[in-house]
Amino acid sequence: MEPLDEDAKLMLRYRDGDATAFSALYSRHKGPLYRYLLRQVRNAGVAADLFQDVWSRLVATRGRYEARAKFATYLYRIAHNCTMDFFRRASRLHPAAADDSDAPAAEPEVPESQRPDVIAEFAEQQSALLAAVSALPQEQREAFLLHEETGLTIEEIARVTDVGVETAKSRLRYAVRKLKKSLLPAAFPDARPVRTLNAST
């Protein structure tokens, strides 16, 4: 059996009534979790709601916590579920909203937070790399963010996202390939593509 990681020990202490353990856990994970959510849903307001939702669920289910795996997989499993709930709700209310695939959306009416222009505006405020992350299909974006923000392995990403290891690996591989292309213009400035939306600025 794997030794307990520090976070798991903190969570066990919190489960057993030590409130200070929660503060420690929170300060360790709040940044990566917030960025994971923000870059997943690409809207600060929605990210803030989901952020609070994730911690609420963690607090509510603390009594059932068992340190079977790395704490981060537990936390991000909750985050993944919250995010999927959000995308599912959005797609139910507005069928084209959560269609995050490469195919163009046919339905113009989407929720405010997931409108293409709002997402484009979000991406415009980012660097080229973050804009490229934002443009990835949702599953690939999630795999990349889970690895970068939390250091989860492919096996752990598979567990968090409830898919097979090969699927998780494939998603990450596609994400890396696409993102590496976005780095190329920096290495070869002459090849930097003109970004049409802010070309005049």
Added chain:
Amino acid sequence: MHPPDDLDEYLRGDSALSCQYRRESAPAPPPALDRRVLEMSRAAGELAAGDSTAPHDSHTPRSVRAASAAPPCLAPLAFAASVLTSVALVLAIVFGPQSAKRVDDAPRVVRVVAHAELPQPYTNNSKAARAPSVWLADIAALRRAGRNREADEELRRFRTAYPTYPVYPAYSAAIRP
């Protein structure tokens, strides 16, 4: 096929992609959000210490709140209680008032037959049993059968009962002499 070194290089952790990503801005939750989360955790702790009830945050599903509120030692008791409730429910369905009702079914069939033997349309109180459209169809049927006197009488009753009911022209021809 993918180049074999793409992902492997990235997973080693020192790829240009990872380095670039770590150089990017790292937004953190706003202080107000921090306060809300920490306050929520504190409130949950106080609730748990006070009366061992679940935290009442609206973001947590009720089932999760209920499950987290119960101390682990109560789980067998809860299970036993739910089994007892289920058994009681099954017994109530099998031996309860429903079965007595089933015994009572036979007379009901007789009552239904009795209703079926009641005089059908064209009675003084037939209005109560017939919707206007049905009534008009009956009148039209009488007219088609050549029973004009009965049809006239029914039409008069119909008009008394439903003075404002609109009769469309096509139907009107069928019910009038």
